[in-house]
Amino acid sequence: MNRRENLKLLFTGASGFLLAGCSVEESSVEEVPAPSGFSTAGRSPEEIAIDKKLLSETFFTEKEVEKLNYLVEVIIPADEDSGSALDAGVPDFIEFMVKDIPSYQTHMRGGLRWLDNRALDRFDQEFMDLSNDQRISIIDEIAYPDKAGPEVGNGVRFFNILRDLTSTGYFTSKMGFDDLGYVGNRPNVWDGVPEHVLEKYGVAYDPRLEDVYLKPDQRGVVAQWDDQGNLIG
Amino acid sequence: MSFEIKEGSQEYDAIIVGSGAGGGMASKILSEAGFRVAVVEAGGDFDPAKEEHRTQLRFPWESPRRGAGTIRPFGDFDAAIGGWLIDGEPYTKSSGTRFDWFRSRMLGGRTNHWGRISLRFGPNDFKRSSIDGLGHDWPIGYDDLKPYYDRVDKLIGVFGTKEGIYNEPDGFFLPPPKPRLHELLIKKSADKANIPVIPSRLSILTRPINNERGVCFFCNQCNRACQAYADFSSGTCLVKPAMQKGKVDLYTNSMVRKVTTNDRGEATGVSYVSKEDMREYKLKSRVVVLGASACESARIMLNSKSKTHPDGLGNHSGMVGRYLHDSTGADRMAVIPDLVDRDRYNEDGTGGMHVYTPWWLDNKKLDFARGYHIEFWGGMGMPSYGFGTGMDTLRSHIKDEFGTPSPNGGYGAGLKKDIKRFFGTTVGMSGRGESIPRYENYCEIDPLTVDKYGIPVLKFNYNWTDQELNQAKHMHDTFEELLTGMGGKLLGTKPGKENEYGLHAPGRIIHEVGTTRMGNDPSNSVLNSNCQSHDCKNLFVVDGGPFVSQADKNPTWTILALAWRTSDYIVDQMKKQNI
Numbered sequence: 038m039n040r041r042e043n044l045k046l047l048f049t050g051a052s053g054f055l056l057a058g059c060s061v062e063e064s065s066v067e068e069v070p071a072p073s074g075f076s077t078a079g080r081s082p083e084e085i086a087i088d089k090k091l092l093s094e095t096f097f098t099e100k101e102v103e104k105l106n107y108l109v110e111v112i113i114p115a116d117e118d119s120g121s122a123l124d125a126g127v128p129d130f131i132e133f134m135v136k137d138i139p140s141y142q143t144h145m146r147g148g149l150r151w152l153d154n155r156a157l158d159r160f161d162q163e164f165m166d167l168s169n170d171q172r173i174s175i176i177d178e179i180a181y182p183d184k185a186g187p188e189v190g191n192g193v194r195f196f197n198i199l200r201d202l203t204s205t206g207y208f209t210s211k212m213g214f215d216d217l218g219y220v221g222n223r224p225n226v227w228d229g230v231p232e233h234v235l236e237k238y239g240v241a242y243d244p245r246l247e248d249v250y251l252k253p254d255q256r257g258v259v260a261q262w263d264d265q266g267n268l269i270g
Numbered sequence: 271m272s273f274e275i276k277e278g279s280q281e282y283d284a285i286i287v288g289s290g291a292g293g294g295m296a297s298k299i300l301s302e303a304g305f306r307v308a309v310v311e312a313g314g315d316f317d318p319a320k321e322e323h324r325t326q327l328r329f330p331w332e333s334p335r336r337g338a339g340t341i342r343p344f345g346d347f348d349a350a351i352g353g354w355l356i357d358g359e360p361y362t363k364s365s366g367t368r369f370d371w372f373r374s375r376m377l378g379g380r381t382n383h384w385g386r387i388s389l390r391f392g393p394n395d396f397k398r399s400s401i402d403g404l405g406h407d408w409p410i411g412y413d414d415l416k417p418y419y420d421r422v423d424k425l426i427g428v429f430g431t432k433e434g435i436y437n438e439p440d441g442f443f444l445p446p447p448k449p450r451l452h453e454l455l456i457k458k459s460a461d462k463a464n465i466p467v468i469p470s471r472l473s474i475l476t477r478p479i480n481n482e483r484g485v486c487f488f489c490n491q492c493n494r495a496c497q498a499y500a501d502f503s504s505g506t507c508l509v510k511p512a513m514q515k516g517k518v519d520l521y522t523n524s525m526v527r528k529v530t531t532n533d534r535g536e537a538t539g540v541s542y543v544s545k546e547d548m549r550e551y552k553l554k555s556r557v558v559v560l561g562a563s564a565c566e567s568a569r570i571m572l573n574s575k576s577k578t579h580p581d582g583l584g585n586h587s588g589m590v591g592r593y594l595h596d597s598t599g600a601d602r603m604a605v606i607p608d609l610v611d612r613d614r615y616n617e618d619g620t621g622g623m624h625v626y627t628p629w630w631l632d633n634k635k636l637d638f639a640r641g642y643h644i645e646f647w648g649g650m651g652m653p654s655y656g657f658g659t660g661m662d663t664l665r666s667h668i669k670d671e672f673g674t675p676s677p678n679g680g681y682g683a684g685l686k687k688d689i690k691r692f693f694g695t696t697v698g699m700s701g702r703g704e705s706i707p708r709y710e711n712y713c714e715i716d717p718l719t720v721d722k723y724g725i726p727v728l729k730f731n732y733n734w735t736d737q738e739l740n741q742a743k744h745m746h747d748t749f750e751e752l753l754t755g756m757g758g759k760l761l762g763t764k765p766g767k768e769n770e771y772g773l774h775a776p777g778r779i780i781h782e783v784g785t786t787r788m789g790n791d792p793s794n795s796v797l798n799s800n801c802q803s804h805d806c807k808n809l810f811v812v813d814g815g816p817f818v819s820q821a822d823k824n825p826t827w828t829i830l831a832l833a834w835r836t837s838d839y840i841v842d843q844m845k846k847q848n849i
Contacts, residue, residue, distance in 0.1 A: 038563060044781045049570075051463060063407075063844050073710055073790070075332055075334050075622070076325070076328055076332040076333065077353075078321065078322055078324050078325055078328070079318075079324060079347075079349065079494075079495075080346070081314070081327040081351050081543065083357065084341055084342075085342060088334055090332070092334060101714070110833045111682065112685065113683045113685070113686050114682055114683055114688065118686075129783075130334075130336065132321075133334045133335060134335060134338070136333050136550045137338065137340045138338075138340060142594055143562070155519050158656075169688065172326075172617050176681065180679050180680055180823065181677050181678065181679045182662045182663075182678055182679045183666075183677065183678050183679070184448075184677070185343065187364050193679075196679070197662045197679070199677065200659075200661060200662065200681065200685075201658075201659035201660070201662075204659060204661065204689055205336065205653075205655055205656055205657055205658045206336070206655075206657035206658050207658070207659050207686075208653050208658040208689060209330040209331060209333060209336040209337075209654060209655060209657060210330075210331055211329070213653070214329070216651070216686075216690065217653065217689075217693055218614040218690070218693075219614075219650065219653060219693075220614055220615065220616045221489070221490070221616045221617065221618035221650070221651070222327060222329060222489060222491075222618065222652050223489070224328070224489065224617075225485035225487065225488050225618070226487075226488060227448070227488040227616075227617050227618070227619045227620070228448065229447075229448035229449075229616055230449075230451045230615075230617075230743055230802070231613070232361075233511070234451060234613050234615070235454075237613075238451060238454075238608065239456065240451070240454040240455065240458060241454075241840060242448060242454075245649075246469070249431055249445060249446065249469075250445055250446060250447065250448045251444075251445035251448070251477070252445070255477060256476070256477060256486070257443070257477075257478070257486055258476065258477060258478070259477070259478045259479065259480065259481070260427075260435060260444055260477045260479050262424070263443045266420075266423075266432065266440060266441060266442045266443065267432075268443075268444075268445070
């Protein structure tokens with residue numbers, strides 16, 4: 038759907054409808070900001086100040102970022118459909134979230150270090166110095182909570198948090214939206230579930246309500262009622 | 271931007287404190303009657319049509335926290351500047367009691383983000399004491415408010431269907447949107463259980479009602495406030511139009527400290543602290559109308575002590591702050607395995623749910639006296655912070671072509687695919703019920719604590735009773751029946767007595783009312799049946815405070831109807847020179 042169609046849908050309705058104080062060209066609904074720029078629209082000065090402060094601070098060390106970059110790519114790798122969590126900028130998102138929700142910090146810092154402890158115990162080297170197979174053998178110990186042994190409980194908890202942050206970071210990115218196939222957040226006209234989907238799930242619209250539901254072609258007609266509350270015209 | 275007036279250089283006919291549903295309606299009706307009106311709002315100006323205020327149609331990556339609720343309880347894009355906790359504006363609680371107080375400091379208040387569920391109270395809802403012997407009847411009935419509900423429907427717009435249910439009165443409805451897929455599946459399950467599911471009644475314009483506001487373009491983001499003004503919020507639909515047409519001055523960032531009175535005990539205006547320069551200002555008027563929210567209006571009255579009103583303005587009865595009550599709430603969700611691998615299409619729809627369940631049972635046969643309605647959620651909504659999480663327990667609901675479930679947890683391409691296959695498979699239900707108003711549940715002034723403006727704050731005392739607990743228990747039984755009836759795998763465990771059947775703390779449903787209740791007896795009510803103070807004839811309350819009982823309906827439509835009726839009365843009395 039192009040921008041012109043978007044705007045047509047957005048402003049379909051009352052004839053001569055104009056938005057006070059907002060020109061149509063200003064409300065660019067398809068605008069995607071640069072990765073570094075976040076919207077401050079509708080936010081109070083106090084809220085903007087909080088975000089500015091968090092964005093100016095750094096939590097993870099370079100060594101931790103290196104490990105994080107590796108891990109998010111293991112959790113959400115590139116495939117034939119799309120890029121990886123690293124490609125989608127997930128480590129930057131995690132960096133922000135651990136400052137935004139400080140209770141994550143010790144879990145993340147301690148968890149990243151726990152990987153080194155485990156690597157040293159098993160292979161006598163730190164995690165990032167291991168071969169890929171060795172790293173994966175440690176990840177396999179902690180990635181499946183139903184199967185993991187009690188001796189790696191701390192690792193499981195860390196990996197659950199990291200999986201959550203990585204998955205949500207990826208699927209709330211532009212790349213993740215495209216990969217997921219989410220097609221909303223744009224002006225449109227809802228006219229019910231597609232026919233083939235209704236059939237697939239064995240459901241149908243109540244025929245008694247057929248005349249009552251919104252008809253898309255009526256969406257520009259100003260409503261009027263009779264004294265009994267019946268829509269006329 | 272507040273006006274630079276220290277001492278009232280001009281006298282208003284009416285000062286309205288607060289710009290939410292009640293204050294907004296009063297500003298419209300009083301200004302249309304030709305009166306000179308001041309609206310005094312504690313927060314800043316807000317207009318979702320302005321690009322610098324617009325959060326609608328933004329994507330999660332426009333927020334550094336992807337819309338998480340760290341700062342605002344309902345996330346970065348939610349149009350509520352404020353929340354249950356506001357820096358510098360504390361409140362306290364008596365030990366062993368609970369109450370969470372939600373405030374939106376902005377033009378339009380909480381109407382900017384509310385759920386737009388616009389239900390009329392029914393005839394029974396005004397006369398509950400006559401039906402079950404608990405609490406008190408309202409001094410007015412449905413017939414008194416019906417003409418005003420009718421006018422509110424036509425002025426503001428609400429979609430719905432005529433159902434002919436006695437206690438769910440029909441109105442002047444716009445066409446409802448068709449249900450979404452999960453809503454059709456819920457309806458099918460509810461039919462088996464003999465539980466009604468009918469089209470929602472939401473104040474969202476599926477068709478235009480005038481030439482000033484646009485129509486819904488189905489982004490499902492009413493909580494972000496609408497740039498086309500296609501849903502009801504007080505700023506866009508009432509206050510701003512009133513300012514364009516009438517003599518209305520808006521004072522923003524102005525925190526009212528007290529209502530001023532004269533020797534005869536009549537209101538003379540308000541004193542407020544400007545948040546911009548932290549100085550005190552005074553405004554004068556013939557009438558003061560409080561619409562600051564049930565608790566904030568009670569706080570202002572209790573803080574407005576004088577020789578003639580030693581216990582607070584209009585508080586000779588001692589009832590200001592008493593009978594505080596919120597709706598009950600409990601929720602449950604499930605995974606619907608049949609919905610794995612959904613076809614993709616735009617399922618956003620209007621804000622909120624397209625269908626709901628009104629209260630359907632006879633309380634005489636149950637162990638709780640009042641009913642609840644059920645709200646539904648689910649579908650392929652826009653991912654936000656939290657999407658894709660929980661795969662350490664949820665992933666096993668996804669099966670491969672041979673019926674083998676995926677392992678919980680994991681990583682890699684398989685996990686990535688499974689999260690995509692899981693999209694749109696969860697369905698949830700929220701019960702919202704009527705609680706019993708009690709003298710014992712109240713807010714009062716905390717003698718030891720002030721906010722950063724130096725104004726004494728509220729202290730809350732609130733506990734649920736078995737009435738509410740039994741109702742929440744029943745909600746959960748219903749949720750399980752409906753969810754398992756559609757093949758759902760319930761998530762979490764069913765809450766029991768030890769965790770109060772999952773009943774949310776008072777204040778969490780944000781329907782608190784009753785603190786300045788109306789009544790015919792001045793010894794046990796604050797206002798008369800016209801929402802006029804028994805003790806101070808030029809003081810009125812137009813928010814949720816006057817409610818004698820909060821039905822299982824969301825209160826906004828009744829606040830609007832009641833505020834219109836009260837405003838008509840003020841116009842009448844001022845024209846007759848009675849006030």
